[in-house]
Amino acid sequence: xxxxxxxxxxxxxxxxxxxxxxxxxxxxxxxxxxxxxxxxxxxxxxxxxxxxxxxxxxxxxxxxxxxxxxxxxxxxxxxxxxxxxxxxxxxxxxxxxxxxxxxxxxxxxxxxxxxxxxxxxxxxxxxxxxxxxxxxxxxxxxxxxxxxxxxxxxxxxxxxxxxxxxxxxxxxxxxxxxxxxxxxxxxxxxxxxxxxxxxxxxxxxxxxxxxxxxxxxxxxxxxxxxxxxxxxxxxxxxxxx
Numbered sequence: 001x002x003x004x005x006x007x008x009x010x011x012x013x014x015x016x017x018x019x020x021x022x023x024x025x026x027x028x029x030x031x032x033x034x035x036x037x038x039x040x041x042x043x044x045x046x047x048x049x050x051x052x053x054x055x056x057x058x059x060x061x062x063x064x065x066x067x068x069x070x071x072x073x074x075x076x077x078x079x080x081x082x083x084x085x086x087x088x089x090x091x092x093x094x095x096x097x098x099x100x101x102x103x104x105x106x107x108x109x110x111x112x113x114x115x116x117x118x119x120x121x122x123x124x125x126x127x128x129x130x131x132x133x134x135x136x137x138x139x140x141x142x143x144x145x146x147x148x149x150x151x152x153x154x155x156x157x158x159x160x161x162x163x164x165x166x167x168x169x170x171x172x173x174x175x176x177x178x179x180x181x182x183x184x185x186x187x188x189x190x191x192x193x194x195x196x197x198x199x200x201x202x203x204x205x206x207x208x209x210x211x212x213x214x215x216x217x218x219x220x221x222x223x224x225x226x227x228x229x230x231x232x233x234x235x236x237x238x239x240x241x
Contacts, residue, residue, distance in 0.1 A: 035067065053136040
């Protein structure tokens with residue numbers, strides 16, 4: 001597991017900014033309602049026979065659009081700046097290396113401990129045609145990274161005054177990563193939860209260091225690519241029990 005302290009959090013001297021808990025709490029509650037309830041229309045409207053390959057669109061597609069709209073409403077005068085942040089290349093490069101190392105370590109753990117393949121990954125692309133597979137993989141790489149980073153690394157992370165204190169930075173990083181991993185209940189292996197927690201820490205550090213959401217979204221998308229690639233590699237090489 002990559003320890004998040006390996007990534008520099010200090011951006012020179014941190015400048016304290018006004019912290020108003022109640023407005024941030026209100027936005028978090030609104031974002032939570034959107035994130036969890038916006039899946040209902042997709043589940044009800046998309047036919048059951050299409051859910052196998054449109055599941056990410058039905059579950060998080062509307063949440064992604066509504067959370068983007070909420071962010072646009074929140075930062076009407078500086079939406080692009082809020083999305084991009086003030087640093088991109090260095091956090092993206094270091095974050096990508098950390099993500100690669102985290103997935104490599106997870107692969108080593110699976111091979112060494114003789115762990116079974118996650119049922120979720122076994123069923124992910126089972127029974128799909130080529131086009132259905134492409135649609136499902138593309139939506140996996142695009143939709144959850146945007147929706148989940150908006151929710152976890154913006155509205156949840158901002159509940160903590162991480163701008164004003166190194167202690168609060170680590171509280172925000174660890175807490176958001178723990179909740180992020182805990183809500184991925186479709187997995188069963190301890191190594192997978194450790195990987196998701198480490199990934200959540202990397203995403204949160206990238207969010208804080210870059211000052212925007214573009215880098216953690218890109219890293220999350222990269223993590224989805226790594227996850228599919230690693231699972232395929234372990235299956236083809238017979239590493240799973």
